[in-house]
Amino acid sequence: MSITIARSLDHALTTLHENPDALILAGGTDLMVQINRGYxxxxxxxxxVNRIPELQGWKQQDDTLVLGAGLTYAEMEKSDFAAVAPALAQAARTVGxxxxxxxxxxxxxxxxxxxAGDTLPVLAALDAVICLRSAQGARRLPILEFITGVKNNARQPGELIEEVHIPAAQGHxxxxxxxxxxxxxxxVASLALIVDQQNKKVRLGLGTVGPVPLRPAEAEEHLSTNVNWAANTVSAATLDQFSTLAAAAARPIDDHRGTAAYRRHAIGVMARRTAARAFTEETA
Amino acid sequence: MTTNHYTLKVNGKEHQVADAWAGESLLWVLRERLGLPGAKNACEEGECGSCSVRIDDEVVCGCLVLAATAVDCEITTIEGLAPEGELVDVQEAFIEAGAVQCGFCTPGLLVTIDKLLETNNQPDDLTVREAISGNLCRCTGYGRILEAVNLAAAKRREATS
Incomplete structure (x- = not known):
């Protein structure tokens, strides 16, 4: 095993160009477990890559929130970050x-x-774009194209995840x-609900209930078209149907952490609860 | 097997690490190469917190740090909390509250709580519980550990007032 401590983005990309299949060590919380087990x-x-200044921190750039790949969960939990990306901050706080x-x-x-990646359903619901860079250049992929399967993504040999771009959305x-x-x-199951008040859209991300994070289009469409956006209210029937559609869109499996049936049920419950907190439930 | 030579700064002192396997964790190097067995080795996957050490200003799991990448920073272990032969307030509080049972989780807890009190010497109960949520005590002696945190916080407030 040989180790390079990259001191700049260029340094990392040059080293990666020479060793396209190199393992990328960021926080070490996944890779070190593998190394400790001798795998x-x-x-x-x-x-x-944790000493690369270009990958640190986050900034607001016009209508886009730009997050460095080296942003830690602890930084995402902080109140200044929570003010601009509350769901991502909540997700970060539940990690380990x-x-x-x-x-x-x-x-x-x-x-x-x-x-089971905690930020993934949130990034999916936020329409996040993943920015990759190699010595040859850069490319961007929507999160749902980036995550391709269980522990698989679209990063090619020689590429490094550089930034995550999130378009601004005002709402719950x-x-x-x-x-x-x-x-x-x-x-065991996770869910992110993002309300885009300006475009009158509700976006839902499901996590841990499929090989990749899911966006239940039917559920989103049903809630978005049935919310009373002027009054910020929603009927009980709409909430029930939203819950049913979200649960139906899940693609869970049975494993040692939970059954598929439990996970599907949990998605329905979380979908209804989050929607009822985002909009006031109309009294009959 | 590739070997590696590097320097780690632990508890204010520079240590040369020579002929080490590049994949060794900081925890392993501290315990097996540098003679600092205070940080404990239990799960080696970041679950238990018994290997908690400080790197610069953050408490992390020593088992999840690749030792060869921990150069150019200040590493603090339980051995470095107080000068030789002395105790810090958190250690005194643990003794006074009887917060040590088997003792395996104690070094990690002390490092974690010391850092917590450095940033907040009047933490509420939820803050304390969240701060130590990554340090598992399998004797389940949490009642006295929480008591010790309150005691240590009071000591620290007194010392800084």
């Missing part, structure tokens, strides 16, 4: 423990592409996650 090839090249959140990064969550945002307890929990 990795002795001949691997590791590029540590404070120790994990101090180390783990947004880019790492995308790179690992676990179905919420993230929900089901697990056996509050701390140190890997998601």
């Amino acid at each position: 990795l090839n002795e001949l691997s090249t590791v590029i540590a 423990s404070p120790q994990i959140r101090n180390a783990g990064t947004l880019g790492g969550n995308l790179g690992t592409a676990s179905p 945002q919420e993230f929900c996650k089901i697990g056996p307890r509050n701390a140190m929990v890997i998601s």
Whole structure:
């Protein structure tokens, strides 16, 4: 195993160009577990990217929120970030423990592409765009094209996840996650609801209930067209149907953390609850 | 097997690490190469927090840090919280509250709580519980641990007032 500590984006891209299959080490909270267990090839090249200044922090650029791939969960939890991306901040706060959140990064969550990745349903609902860069150039992919399967993504050899771009949306945002307890929990089912008041659209992201994060189009359409946007209210019937459609769109499996039936049920419950918090339920 | 030579700054002192396997975790290097067994090794996957150490201003799991990448920063372990032969307020509070049972989680908890009190010396109950949520005590002695945090917080407020 050989290690390069990249000190700049150029340094990382040059090293990656020479070793296109190098392992990218960001916060280490996933990769180090593999290394500790001896799962990795002795001949691997590791590029540590957590010292690259260009990948740090976040900024508001016109109508886009620009997040560096090296942004940690701990930074996403902070109040200034929560003010601009509340659902992402909520999701970040549910990741592992404070120790994990101090180390783990947004880019790492995308790179690992676990179905249980906590930021993924939020990024899906936010219409996030993933910016990749290699020595040859840069390209951008919508989150749903970037995540291609269980622990698989569209990053090509020689590419590095550089930034995540999120278009601005004004309105209620919420993230929900089901697990056996509050701390140190890997998601059993998760959901993000994003309200875009300006365009009168509700966007829903489902996590851990499919190989990739899901956007239930029918459920979104049903709620978006039936909300009373002027009064910010919604009927009980609409909420019930939204819940049913969201649950139907889930593609969960049975595994050691939960059954498919439980996960589908949980999605329905979380969909209704978040929508009822975003809009006032009309009294009959 | 590739070897690696690098320097780690631990508890204010520089240590040369030579002929190490590049894949060694910081926890492993601290315990097995540098003679600092205070940080404990249990899960090696970031679940238990018994390996909690400080890197610059953040508490992280030592088992999830690739040692060779922890150069050019200040690493603080339980051994470095107080000068040799002395105790910090959190350690005193743990003794006074009887917050140590088997002791395996104690070093990680002390490092975590010391950092918490540095940023907030009047933490409410929820803040304390969230701050130590990554440090598992399998003796389940949380009642006295929480008592010790309150005691330590009071000591720190007194010292800084």
